[in-house]
Amino acid sequence: MLIFERSRPGRRATSQAPLSRAEAPELPERFQRRSAVPLPEVSELDVVRHYTRLSRKNFSIDTHFYPLGSCTMKYNPRACNSLAMLPGFARRHPHAPESHSQGFMACMYELQEMLMEVTGMKRVSLTPMAGAQGEFAGVAMIRAYHQSRGDTGRTEIIVPDAAHGTNPATATMCGFNVREIPTDETGDVNMDALREAVGPQTAGIMLTNPSTVGVFERRIAEIAALIHEAGGLLYYDGANLNAILGKVRPGDMGFDVIHMNLHKTFSTPHGGGGPGAGAVGVSERLKPFVPLPIIDKNGENYCWLTEKDLPQSIGRLSGFAGNAGVLLRAYVYMRLLGREGMPRVAEFSTLNANYLMARLREVGFDLAFPQRRATHEFIITLKRQAKEDGVTAMDVAKRLLDFGFHAPTTYFPLLVPECLLIEPTETESKETLDAFVEAMATILEESRNDPEKLRGAPYTLPNRRFDEVRAAKELDVAWAAQEGENA
Amino acid sequence: MLIFERSRPGRRATSQAPLSRAEAPELPERFQRRSAVPLPEVSELDVVRHYTRLSRKNFSIDTHFYPLGSCTMKYNPRACNSLAMLPGFARRHPHAPESHSQGFMACMYELQEMLMEVTGMKRVSLTPMAGAQGEFAGVAMIRAYHQSRGDTGRTEIIVPDAAHGTNPATATMCGFNVREIPTDETGDVNMDALREAVGPQTAGIMLTNPSTVGVFERRIAEIAALIHEAGGLLYYDGANLNAILGKVRPGDMGFDVIHMNLHKTFSTPHGGGGPGAGAVGVSERLKPFVPLPIIDKNGENYCWLTEKDLPQSIGRLSGFAGNAGVLLRAYVYMRLLGREGMPRVAEFSTLNANYLMARLREVGFDLAFPQRRATHEFIITLKRQAKEDGVTAMDVAKRLLDFGFHAPTTYFPLLVPECLLIEPTETESKETLDAFVEAMATILEESRNDPEKLRGAPYTLPNRRFDEVRAAKELDVAWAAQEGENA
């Protein structure tokens, strides 16, 4: 049932608004709202009960194992939330003077410093509000760099075919043409294709390393040299930073710019789709171009650097200074991990992935890159099952839900047919992984003996499989009172 | 699965304790623990996931309608919780000096004052930690009063047969004999029996008004006169105060002492069984005897009154000053209701009960006291169904769970056979009551057509009906590691 269907004229959560109507100045009629404000009229208990019940229809890390490849669904420490929501932080106005912001700014400055240490970059800006905005900032800086040198012929960004969709979309938004290059059969970039693609038109390359196929790009130094020699820059998509934290740094690999998904590696909550935070780090030559504002330290005092200080900046990407509350959560998380904890993230997420990969191979699944180590994630392909039993990756994903496990990422990367990209993260225990393997083994058996069952899954959730075509065709994106029907 | 079954040697929620082992002074061996500390060894995610999942196996007000008679399961405003947990309150040590406690003490003083206004009593002590402790305090004050007058022959407390079990149990704890008197067929006290019971041995009477059978005791003035003339005192069990808030006051009815269940009338959370708060109020003559401490105001300053100030007090009932955090929640609730909101509580809880009673009668249920108004609760009896269909009140209660409604109170009061005591509270909407009636009507039909179905209920919860005899006989109240079996 929708909250609107609980609405009754005149019902109110009385305590939540001023108790009497204020005498606001009368506005000329042309400014006034004539139509009713179409919010639901409900009691406080209605609201609490409705949304508490709704929440219970979700899977979440706090309730379920969530092996979503590329998403790093690790445990979100509760302290990160309560400390970021402390009244002094929650009530700080973004335009509060520096004199009344030193506590907050100290956290942000130290976060910048820690992210530099972790990535090997020379300056960090925290302002991008999501991974995709971080990517935008990164590619915009590449553009600004070439422009600042009068190097205007560089119109292309090279992107591997396995890249996240955000990579080509971002390159387009920044006014570049996208040149795709294929992945070789071992999961690395096809070097011949890359050599062919590189030229004076190359502005840069966007890489994820470990790549989206779950392996470490072994020839990264060679690639960096190739691009740099051609006058291009290297962009690092930090989606998979979790796998290498404290082990190897993008700056040391030769990258010029990187975005970090703090909601992945540094465990700020995914919140059902956001907010994220996509801090960017740059090498020496891109320092003048970082998005604003950033925080500097002047003696004992923290201060903002803005357009006056960095006139070559690509500018501002958010109304104030990014998703500050998310950044505070990441800061707390990093301090809890500390120097000792950082490399453990890479170690145990990699251990979990390799263990899970070995176990799933054992029970009969096909690996996409059986000759490679897993990084913090790996891919299985159901190509064989699709052919032999008519069962798809989607069927397996949906059936997993019935076993109380969130599905892995399906059909990404696009180049592996019927694939499941599986990332267990370091915060899950061996027992959980073993239980997942058991469920997967059962499903594999079902796929042989009762494929129809898989195609009909899930069975135990609030809904069965949805008609997505209908959703797009008969677009219904807002409730209209007259419908009156229950949802 | 129990948390202990998730335990693995060496697993830890590292962030939650000091990061290194302190050099504590070495104790002589005779003081030292030799056995292991048998707590589970689990990760932070294990704990969060385990208890989040456990919580989802509960019914609660935030998720379900809870028409539990005598329990006043109304909406618990979330602000009451967050304000009581403000750091300045949560961290205040109970022995903090008065100079650093004026904020807290102001709330408690005002709470005392508001409770006096609401009940018509002359002094309030907030210290009892639950309804039963409030009862104890009340009866102990009656005892102390008679003793202070050298009136030592009063050995009996009169209790109606419909009373809560805590009433006779309390009288016993206070060293009195219990004299039970019957309820008449209209739900009032049997006056003849009362007259017969009253005498020079009468220390007092314990009454709930409205009574536990859901009706207002109409001859309360007559009863008060009778008891007072015999030299006894009147004790008011505040369990049903919700029904009369702002309409009629125990002090005005002639009661000498009252306990209030703040977790009922003033909506502090039931928390799965507590904590409660059982403040007591007294008439003029019992003022010297109230339990300690209480708060007084001296000019602009709040101060504690203790043994020195009230040497005739029955003493202390809690280590400090009662369930202060619960009292803060009640204080916030009362301020949110305010002068206007208080009588609404009585009005709408009574409206809801009478409406629900009328509707349930309409669909075929038998009322225990069909000739009476409901107060904030009422009783239906399934005597007929038990006889005709072999279906019990327990069967109906369990079947209701399958419809997503918590069961009403069953088999209380004991004098009505196969009874359900139903209290909807004022915070539930007409739609919820109508849905409940619909479920009850369906169950009534099932009881005629498929009584077996009722006897087997519930079907949709984590467990079917339990073997309670086995629980008591093969007492298993703590997990022992060697069992190893899943729960």
Add this chain to the structure above:
Amino acid sequence: MAFVPHTASDVSQMLATIGAGSIDALFDEIPANLRVGGLPGIPPALSEMQISRLMERRAGQDAIELNFIGAGAYEHHIPAAVWQIATRGEFYSAYTPYQAEASQGTLQLIYEYQTMISGLTGLPISNASLYDGASALAEAVLMAVRANRRSKSRRILLPRSVNPRYRSVTRAIVASQGIELIELDFDAATGRMDPAALKAYEGQDITAVVVPQPNFFGVLEEADALTDWAHAQGAQVIAVVNPVSLALLKPPGEWGEAGADMVVGDGQPLGAPLSSGGPYFGFMCCRKEHARQMPGRIVGRTIDADGKPGFVLTLQAREQHIRRSKATSNICTNQGLVVTAATIHMALLGPEGLERVAASSMANTQQLAERLTAAGFELAFSGERFHEVAIRLGQDARGVLARMADHGVLGGYALGEDYAGMDDVVLVCATETKTSEDLDTYVNALQASV
């Protein structure tokens, strides 16, 4: 090791299964010369107790008593229930609802959000939110270029009365798209868009006109007239609004003859704490015919295999994970958790509650303006206002504000930061959170600081 559950025995069993001799061996594909030995620049780990104490100290250090700054972020009462429910693990730690069957909680909530926002703005299609109001404006400009197929000019009229930060962000984001952003001046007397400034563009090919309501100065624009003017030029209208104001102000969908074509704004006033500027969320609504040009996620209602209604992410073919370099935007995340809070917040307020919040905020600011003029200060603009007012101090505002902060009052935003010639003007906001005594405190602090 914080948050890592592995015991020594787990590790050895797992390595044996993998067939690796050590955890380190799992990194053997990384060239040795690239490996780092450690991260000495990261401080040692803290326990939760230690970081809590540090953060409490820092948060306490920044606490202020009375805040009268608005300028794009507004202090409102947020019901306790809002974040207590939004931070339930099931909302807080859930992923994007791609697996619809396991995400009906989030999906239904977003559908309800879309309905609420669409109802407030008067335009039928809402997405599931964007990052913030500023970036939402940038996306709206990009969308207008896609949606207004008749216009070839890629010229956008962007009044200077639009929040300066929104203008900066828009500039940065559309920088590489060949779009011309033309800034229009405001009338120095009224504080609203200068009708004369429009004359110059009469009859030209304009892709879109941005109309803020209220504008950055809190002043109400002539939205009806501007909308009709824009449509007459074949331009689309992008409204930029404060969602709380829509309880009182005409919704953009009803502006002029045909209504605005798109509306964006920042959802912060609907339940997001000020929180140093984020996370907030940007909302965006459009006409039905432009739904497929919309950036960001959209939730739709459909039925499942049993014919039971439910909710899914829809029109995903617009998005980057499907369409890649041809997507409507590179946007991937929405601000899900803040949208969760906002939806609960709006449900708790209801129509009357939101109206009372808006009216009280407006009344308080009006009261403050009256007391300030009574105290001898001058209002900078004569136009009708919502809940912000620009005050002339007769001296540099920054210095005055610094002195007011020492009195425990954050006195407003210095307009000189963004507008030449306005160094002595402060923009002040008094929402429903302010009492009459607070307003007096403001006046006293200001008088003590000039």
Add this chain to the structure above:
Amino acid sequence: MAFVPHTASDVSQMLATIGAGSIDALFDEIPANLRVGGLPGIPPALSEMQISRLMERRAGQDAIELNFIGAGAYEHHIPAAVWQIATRGEFYSAYTPYQAEASQGTLQLIYEYQTMISGLTGLPISNASLYDGASALAEAVLMAVRANRRSKSRRILLPRSVNPRYRSVTRAIVASQGIELIELDFDAATGRMDPAALKAYEGQDITAVVVPQPNFFGVLEEADALTDWAHAQGAQVIAVVNPVSLALLKPPGEWGEAGADMVVGDGQPLGAPLSSGGPYFGFMCCRKEHARQMPGRIVGRTIDADGKPGFVLTLQAREQHIRRSKATSNICTNQGLVVTAATIHMALLGPEGLERVAASSMANTQQLAERLTAAGFELAFSGERFHEVAIRLGQDARGVLARMADHGVLGGYALGEDYAGMDDVVLVCATETKTSEDLDTYVNALQASV
């Protein structure tokens, strides 16, 4: 009307169904002369915003910087997860789990709680908690009288080294039961129970002996010897313990030859905030043979109709709602929500965590004691300590503490409140929450205040 959902149309429909003309008519059975017209003494309603501001001001007014008071309530780090989970609606707003099938969350949690507490104390049967430590001792005294059938005297030895508040509460609660509470003195040098005081009762009929460990002064009693002595007299032993100390100290179940018979204490140090003295919870454990004498709720594991294991409230025949005037106690509620928090707290700490908390608290107090003796102050007692220490100040402690409070330090508890001749002694506690700098702050504040 706050929290009342009824619309005008609801009311008229409902009244029609009832057949009543008005809501007021529903109160027609109440004698008119008893009715009140209103409650003028109650202040008008506040909105949540208004009460929030009031409470924040009052809470802020009481905030202190450093607390070194113990004396029965101890400051420990409470993991953020504890109360975030305990206040989930499903725990917070649930009723007593009488309907077991709809309460498996709470019931399993209590079963786990019972297991943890029983493991800590070394006695096999735990109830689901009592109100607090003080009232738990009173209940234990009543229970000992029921359980020790060989003893007829109803005489209880109650050392003065037991928390004075626990003694007051016990006196108040057992007042009408014909029980004699005999107070035993402590040794002025060591601070522990005086062996000479026991001599007088040798060979007498004693029902029970109360043994605090650590005692109110933080000093460790000779629990083994006391237990054996008590058992030799046919008396039962009631242990009163701090649960955190049990990570290091011998559990009462292992005291002497046969172990204590009952153990009680206050669970506050296991996750309850100081919160002005409550809500905390009392725990109580006993031997298997005394289970049916236990007051309060008990959860047991059993099976359901399908043979599936699950949990129920058991042995309810002891309780007042069944047994009425013959119940083991009038107790009805347990402190469910605090028990919920404590169970999560103990699970998060685990054995090593709890040991570290205990050891750090002990080490900090030791450190403080050393710095104070180095600064010239004298320890009041020579006995071994857990995490509290009594310091002689050489002048009235109350005055010193008041001056320390002005330095932002709550310096401890003045023992003169309860013990004649100890006006110059302060009882100080430094838990794991204190840093080395905090200890210095204490010493400096004390030196500045004497």
